[in-house]
Amino acid sequence: MVVPLEHVIILSGILFAIGVLGVLFRRNALVIFMSIEIMLNAVNLALVGFSRYYNSVDGQVFVFLVMTLAAAEVAVGLAIIVALFRNKQTVNVDEINLMKG
Amino acid sequence: MLHSTLFYISAIVMLASALAVVLSRNAVYSAILLVLTFFSLAIMYLLLEAYFLAVLEVLVYAGAIMVLFLFVIMLLNTTREEAMPKLIQLQKAASLFLVVIFIFGILLLIVGGTTELHQAEVISTVGSARALGTALFTDYLLPFEAASLLLLVALIGTVYLAKRKM
Structure with a gap:
């Protein structure tokens, strides 16, 4: 056993909180998006930790699927950000407050 | 023990670089630091004996996703951060407060949990x-x-x- 499971989960929780901080703290849509990636990775870390400590492959399958989801999400999300920038000339989320296209 | 030392070193690198991603003024720096975060996560996956996922982490995240991010950052060319009005300062203070409460809640939940998390030593x-x-x-x-x-x-x-x- 390399490290106790508690440490892995605490680490994952702190990493998730850093991601939450990024989403709340920053106004740049790209950095908010990166913070969402950090949160996804925090969950992945917890899943890998549990998978290791219960010696079960299921957690790693979930991580695999979350990675697929993250790739799809980044592609679509960045396309939306580029489309927004074409419309509004900004990626500051406080200035993007109208639904009208 | 070499393994756990390496784990804690990469944990510190990961947390520091993730915090720097969030706090960095320049979006390009954020992207580069995010690559560092993913690499240290990959090292942790290796130490947790998830070898295939460690390779995937570097290939998919540090390779594909970050290249996409960097392309878009350079395409949009909005690296400068604007001056913040007073309302946003208040918003930042409030978000910091919320996150501290959030971390405290998570730690309380984990440390105060009744179930024993240690498992018998097995080869993964x-x-x-x-x-x-x-x-x-x-x-x-x-x-x-x-x-x-x-x-x-x-x-x-x-x-x-x-x-x-x-």
């Missing part, structure tokens, strides 16, 4: 590409195919969003 048999592949193509075949459909939908959606004149 699930980290290899072979074990993961077997699971993916037998027990998890339907989610695997659903993921391929998701990727197709994302591909079509991205092309549509990028092409459309708005």
Whole structure:
């Protein structure tokens, strides 16, 4: 056993909180998006930790699927950000407050 | 012990670089630091004996996703951060407060938990590409195919969003 499971989960929780901080703290849509990636990775870390400590492959399958989801999400999300920038000339989320296209 | 030392070093590097991603003024620096975060996560996956996922982390995240991010940052060229009005300062203080409460809650939940999390020492048999592949193509075949459909939908959606004149 390399490290106790508690440490892995605490680490994952702190990493998730850093991601939450990024989403709340920053106004740049790209950095908010990166913070969402950090949160996804925090969950992945917890899943890998549990998978290791219960010696079960299921957690790693979930991580695999979350990675697929993250790739799809980044592609679509960045396309939306580029489309927004074409419309509004900004990626500051406080200035993007109208639904009208 | 070498393993746990390496784990804690990469944990510190990961937390520091993730915090720097969030706090850095320049979006390009954020992206580069995010690569460092992913690399230290990959080291942690290796130490947790999830070898295939460690390789995937570097390939998919540090390789594909970050290249996409950097392309968009350079395409949009909005690296400068504007001066903040007073309302946003208040917003930042409030978000910091909320996150501190959040971390405190998580730690309380983990440290105060009643269940014993330690398991007996076993040799992991699930980290290899072979074990993961077997699971993916037998027990998890339907989610695997659903993921391929998701990727197709994302591909079509991205092309549509990028092409459309708005």
